[in-house]
Amino acid sequence: MHARTDIEHTPGDARPRRRALHLLTATGAMTLALAFGGQAVAQADEWNPGDRGSTGQWGGGWDGNRGDAQPAPEAAPAPAPAPAPAPAPAPAPAPAPAPAPAPAPAPAPAPAPAPAATGEQAYKDYALAALGGDTTQFGCLEQLWERESSWNPNAQNPTSTAYGIAQFLDSTWASTGIAKTSDPYRQIDAGLIYIENRYGSACAAWAHFQANNWY
Missing domain, CATH: 1.10.530.10 (Lysozyme)
Known part of the structure; x- marks a missing residue:
């Protein structure tokens, strides 16, 4: 139902005003439909077939907490970092070279053979x-x-x-x-x-x- 207004409109202004009024009316209808539709979905979630009577009517109540979002699962703890590898052992120092033995004294020259007898x-x-x-x-x-x-x-x-x-x-x-x-x-x-x-x-x-x- 449209409210009556005392403002006089010229014939050229009537069409745009009617379009604006129709748009507001359609927007309001969509908002109501969405609101009632969400309530119907929530009630359907709470419906339990075992609660129906002989007439098949829903006998459950409305749980306002069913629509609340479930808490997100806690994130798994990050794995502990692998321990740093132990440093390689330092190489054993090379053994000191054994001192070279003192050179053996030169053997005494063999005595000259006796001249062969003749x-x-x-x-x-x-x-x-x-x-x-x-x-x-x-x-x-x-x-x-x-x-x-x-x-x-x-x-x-x-x-x-x-x-x-x-x-x-x-x-x-x-x-x-x-x-x-x-x-x-x-x-x-x-x-x-x-x-x-x-x-x-x-x-x-x-x-x-x-x-x-x-x-």
Whole structure:
């Protein structure tokens, strides 16, 4: 229903005023519809089918707190920060190098070898070694062959075939298994074989020579 106004309007002003009035009326109607619609939704939330009677009417009451907003859940606590890694242990110090050993003293120079014997002495040294270093037996042998040839490997008896240091006849050479030779060392080998086989020792051969002037 529109209120009457005493203000006179000209025919040209009536249309815009009617449009404004219609707009206000529509806005008010929408506001009322929204208000009643929200109440109906809230009442529907509280309705429990078990509360309905035989007539099917809603028998519950209105809970004004149902429309209140629920509190937001508490935020989960932030995880504790991971502990900082322990620092790496410092490397062990390198061991101090062992002191270098003092250089060994240079060895004393070896004595110069004695000059090798030559001639008669070399033959005698060889004979002593062949007798196993027995100086007693060598003493007898030395005197025996000194009398026979003076230790001369080239000594030759002018009246027989006796030859060399031991003054063997050709037949005596054959009994030793060594052929007649001018090699002084082979002559000594043959002479020692003969003495061992016939007399058993150089001193026994020397004793026979002293008694008979031959051996």
